[in-house]
Amino acid sequence: MNSRQIKEHDAEQEQIARALDAKKRKKRLIRFAVWIGAALIVLIALYFILKSCGGEGERQSYSFDPLSEDYGEGFVSQSVDHDIFTDEEYADKDIGVYFYSDSVGYYYTTDDIDDAPYQAKLFIEYFDAAIHGDGKKLNTLFTDEYFENNGRPIRKYPDRFPMQKIYSAKVERVGTSTTTNTVEGTVIYEYYKVSFLLKDNNGAFRPDLPEPDGGSIPLVFDVMTLKGVSKINRITQIVYNR
Helix, strand or coil, rough: CCCCHHHHHHHHHHHHHHHHHHHHHHHHHHHHHHHHHHHHHHHHHHHHHHHHHHHHHHCCCCCCCCCCCCCCCCCCCCCCCCHHHHHHHHHHHCCCCCEEEEEEEEEEEEHHHHHHHHHHHHHHHHHHHHHCHHHHHHCCCCCCCHHHHCCCCCCCCCCECCEEEEEEEEEECCCEEEECCCCCCCCEEEEEEEEEECCCCCCCCCCCCCCCCCCCEEEEEEEEEECCCCEEEEEECCCCCC
């Protein structure tokens, strides 16, 4: 083999080597792209799994305040002095509270308040104050943090507001109890799904609610109990996955 043939042979071998290297690089790039694609699929799947796990338990950063929005003027006109119990139809409604905890149901009226557990007592007082338009009492059932609302203050109820024709109240614990030890004592945190019907809505308490035939719009109440006193720390809307 002469020098020319040797050079041609070496050039041919070099060309083959370059072609093999190019194929190897291409395979590595394809493999890398597959890995990136698989990782993206896993991340996207994880995102939707975590989102679906939230369900009703998803919490918003701020408390729900129905009075902060404009729901129009389609409400029944009612003065602060109007006695809703003069409405015979409403007077026959069930204004007690159905309270469910650990799949066990209880029924309470204001006559049972002394024997009710702390959390049930809170909701008995909550609905009784709303029914009687007792804003002064109602305000005492919330924590200061609720009204501060992470920098978006919620106005307190006026001492008196129009009475509310609330009935068929239902409270259901939907979250596991957790406890935290503080300087003041052990704090118990619980979550309750709260719903009720409202006849002849006057817009002073829950202007977001439809007439009774339209059903209720449940909310989740975050309840804190400290030294035998339960208070509402936050109210959130239920987020349903679509």
